[in-house]
Amino acid sequence: MRYFALNGTDHRTHEERNAAVAAYIRWRNARAEPKINFAPDWSIRQWTAYPSKAA
Incomplete structure (x- = not known):
């Protein structure tokens, strides 16, 4: 957001x-x-073996 709203401003x-x-x-x-x-x-779009207990 800095580049769009705040870049080059004072x-x-x-x-x-x-x-x-x-x-x-x-x-x-x-x-x-x-x-x-x-x-x-x-x-990752084809990966379906998600861990059952993720941290």
């Missing part, structure tokens, strides 16, 4: 910084799309 107050972060989050959420078929070729 906020004078925490309120200005928080407003910039909130504006970025609203912008990003408005354009969000579900991730479908994410990394289909990774071996």
Whole structure:
């Protein structure tokens, strides 16, 4: 988030910084799309032997 909301800025107050972060989050959420078929070729997608008791 630093690169999108805060990079190259010089906020004078925490309120200005928080407003910039909130504006970025609203912008990003408005354009969000579900991730479908994410990394289909990774071996972890075919791995079904999950441990029954993971830490």
